[in-house]
Amino acid sequence: GQQLNQSPxxxxxxxxxxxxxxxxxxxxxxxxxxxxQDPGEGPVLLIALYKAGELTSNGRxxxxxxxxxxxxxxxxxxxxxSDVGIYFCAGLNTGGFKTxxxxxxxxxxxx
Amino acid sequence: xxxxSQHPSWVICKSGTxxxxxxxxxxxxxxxxxxxxxxxxQSLMLMATSNEGSKATYEQGVEKDKFLINHASLxxxxxxxxxxxxxxxxxxxxxxxxxGLDYGYTFGSGTRLTVV
Numbered sequence: 001g002q003q004l005n006q007s008p009x010x011x012x013x014x015x016x017x018x019x020x021x022x023x024x025x026x027x028x029x030x031x032x033x034x035x036x037q038d039p040g041e042g043p044v045l046l047i048a049l050y051k052a053g054e055l056t057s058n059g060r061x062x063x064x065x066x067x068x069x070x071x072x073x074x075x076x077x078x079x080x081x082s083d084v085g086i087y088f089c090a091g092l093n094t095g096g097f098k099t100x101x102x103x104x105x106x107x108x109x110x111x
Numbered sequence: 112x113x114x115x116s117q118h119p120s121w122v123i124c125k126s127g128t129x130x131x132x133x134x135x136x137x138x139x140x141x142x143x144x145x146x147x148x149x150x151x152x153q154s155l156m157l158m159a160t161s162n163e164g165s166k167a168t169y170e171q172g173v174e175k176d177k178f179l180i181n182h183a184s185l186x187x188x189x190x191x192x193x194x195x196x197x198x199x200x201x202x203x204x205x206x207x208x209x210x211g212l213d214y215g216y217t218f219g220s221g222t223r224l225t226v227v
Contacts, residue, residue, distance in 0.1 A: 035218075042117070042204045042218035043155070088154065099145070099206075099216060101154045 003027075006089050006102030013079055014110050021087060021105040022073040029091035032065050032072040033099070037086045046087075047074070079109050113139050115207050117219025124195055124226055132190045132222045134205030140185035141207035145216065146178070149202040161188050195226040 006023045013019060023032070031050055035043035047058050049065035049072060056063055062075045072091075076083055089102040114137040124130050134144055143162050147155040159175075161167040161182035169175045177199075179191040188207075192199055202223050206216040 033216075040202075040221065040223065042115075042206075042221045045217070098157065098160070103154045 004089060004091055004100055004102040006105055008105060009103065010106040010108070012108045012110065015080060017079055019076040019079055019107060020073060022071060023089035023102045024071040025091055026070065028069040029093055031092040032063070033090040033092060034063050034072070034074045035088045035090060037088060043088055081109050081111050083107060084109050113207070113217040115205065115217045115219040117205055117222055119222060120220060121223040122225070124224070126196055126226055127194055129191055129193045130195055130224060132203055134188045134190070134207070134219050136186045136207045142185065143208050144182055144188040145206045146180060146190050147204045147206070149204060155204065192224065195224070197226045200224055200226045
């Protein structure tokens, strides 16, 4: 079945540093989504990408939909302690409705 | 924005009993709802897809007689874990979609199930 490879698995950074994480797949997706999950909570949508090559920002977050439609990255600039959490990429083919999730990137920010 | 309410947020039950988890879309009609299971430090695993008024579609390996899903209205889907056992202890999360809004699914806050 379809799988997403998300990296890195975890990151330990200093407050103020920039962060980059990415997802790759052997399959093509029509939509890429990035979520953040805090402990004991459901994932919250950060950014949705609908077109190959699309670059979208949400505050300090920037995500891009790869040209090949098989990858996406998420950047966080000037990290702050509340950025701590698990970030999931997700790929979606609208025809099938199913969302495929990456394994997640655990972000730790040291003040 | 679209809000999905999931209840209860946590539940402890005895082995052999059944537990019902509710997922409600508060300000939109959810034509499709999804149920996920998440083990500690792991990603979300899709269990089943439920469409209003029809039978749920279960993913391979998910026992439909054990995880009963009912999507009786456009705003409510329920997951019942029947005859729960300790290995069913997990974090269960629902999500809902409404085509026409953005395709990013809105998630509930999750239910932590502990079977003792």
